[in-house]
Amino acid sequence: VRNSLISGNETIKMALTIAVGGRVWRKFFKTFPFRSNSALKRFPTCRANGRLYSTSSDVVLVRKDEESGIATVRMNNPPVNSLNPTLMVALRSCFEELEKDKTCRALILTSQKPKVFSAGLDILQLYQKSPDHVAQFWEKVQDMWLALYGSRLITMAAINGHCPAAGCLLGLACDYRIMAEGNFRIGLNETQLDLVAPFWLRQTMIDVIGYRQAEMALMIGALYPSDKALQLGLVDKLAPIEDVQTVAEEEVKNWLKIPDQARAITKMASRKPLLDELRRRKQEDIQTFRDETTRESVQKSIQQYLEKLKAKK
Numbered sequence: 601v602r603n604s605l606i607s608g609n610e611t612i613k614m615a616l617t618i619a620v621g622g623r624v625w626r627k628f629f630k631t632f633p634f635r636s637n638s639a640l641k642r643f644p645t646c647r648a649n650g651r652l653y654s655t656s657s658d659v660v661l662v663r664k665d666e667e668s669g670i671a672t673v674r675m676n677n678p679p680v681n682s683l684n685p686t687l688m689v690a691l692r693s694c695f696e697e698l699e700k701d702k703t704c705r706a707l708i709l710t711s712q713k714p715k716v717f718s719a720g721l722d723i724l725q726l727y728q729k730s731p732d733h734v735a736q737f738w739e740k741v742q743d744m745w746l747a748l749y750g751s752r753l754i755t756m757a758a759i760n761g762h763c764p765a766a767g768c769l770l771g772l773a774c775d776y777r778i779m780a781e782g783n784f785r786i787g788l789n790e791t792q793l794d795l796v797a798p799f800w801l802r803q804t805m806i807d808v809i810g811y812r813q814a815e816m817a818l819m820i821g822a823l824y825p826s827d828k829a830l831q832l833g834l835v836d837k838l839a840p841i842e843d844v845q846t847v848a849e850e851e852v853k854n855w856l857k858i859p860d861q862a863r864a865i866t867k868m869a870s871r872k873p874l875l876d877e878l879r880r881r882k883q884e885d886i887q888t889f890r891d892e893t894t895r896e897s898v899q900k901s902i903q904q905y906l907e908k909l910k911a912k913k
């Protein structure tokens with residue numbers, strides 16, 4: 601399915617691309633096309649540090665430092681930043697707006713509410729819903745991921761709290777992950793809900809922590825404390841929770857020393873096969889998720905998981 605090595609032809613294409621200087625970005629976007637975003641038009645805009653960004657509400661807060669070109673994107677969907685359609689569409693919109701902003705060079709993704717980065721997908725959107733609802737919901741997950749994973753920007757996850765399931769999916773889509781020290785957990789725990797991580801999410805986990813560890817983590821739906829996550833390579837750095845944002849900014853500044861063009865082309869060379877694969881198999885992936893999730897036995901498991909969450913209190 602996945603061939604992360606680019607072919608000789610593609611290498612030559614990229615070398616030529618670099619050589620043509622002024623026309624490089626036009627050529628780059630031709631080689632690695634980004635999807636256009638019709639959703640943007642549907643949302644009102646908000647002003648962030650003098651620049652306009654589209655959000656569907658206040659669920660995504662954006663602040664861009666004009667001097668450095670670093671944008672901080674904060675998820676703001678209390679209590680736990682569960683990824684409902686509104687938040688996912690707003691995140692996708694925001695990623696795509698920043699992508700188009702020529703003065704933007706880096707994106708830090710974090711939570712407005714310390715202690716929880718994101719609780720993953722809004723489980724209520726998967727429970728007792730029609731197959732059509734689940735299908736539309738899943739497409740929003742795919743589109744959000746495509747926009748972040750396929751970004752030309754430096755993308756850094758400042759994981760300032762718990763980061764299960766689709767929270768981890770967002771982190772894995774970034775280039776680098778800094779996580780809060782302490783009793784916070786991260787991982788792809790989908791199997792605990794009787795859900796199956798899709799091929800593109802499985803692949804990113806494999807790419808980040810290696811086949812054996814990813815296979816095991818995915819099978820048992822492991823959630824790791826941050827020190828173990830660091831040991832596995834699931835996150836790249838730890839910091840005290842109050843310093844996660846500052847450490848992320850410092851790290852981005854190091855990355856900004858690398859010329860954008862070469863960094864972005866290199867990133868796309870390794871990510872393009874998986875991006876293309878999902879674009880090609882998008883409908884099949886939606887159908888699989890819809891059919892699996894709406895199965896009676898899976899609905900029963902989701903119900904039990906929701907009950908367990910409530911009982912925790």
Ligand SMILES: CCC/C=C/C(=O)SCCNC(=O)CCNC(=O)[C@H](O)C(C)(C)COP(=O)([O-])OP(=O)([O-])OC[C@H]1O[C@@H](n2cnc3c(N)ncnc32)[C@H](O)[C@@H]1OP(=O)([O-])[O-]
Pocket residue numbers: 679680682716718719720721722723724762764765766767789790793795796797798909910912
């Ligand atoms: C294959 C597909 C790939 C991805 C799949 C997924 O992401 S599946 C997702 C897998 N995700 C998980 O397995 C993570 C499940 N969540 C947790 O483990 C914890 O909430 C926490 C550790 C993130 C935060 O702990 P904390 O003590 O700070 O907070 P708290 O626990 O007290 O929750 C506060 C309120 O939010 C509610 N709520 C919570 N999460 C969700 C949700 N995802 N959705 C909806 N609601 C959720 C919770 O019921 C409670 O509601 P109440 O009673 O006030 O009406």
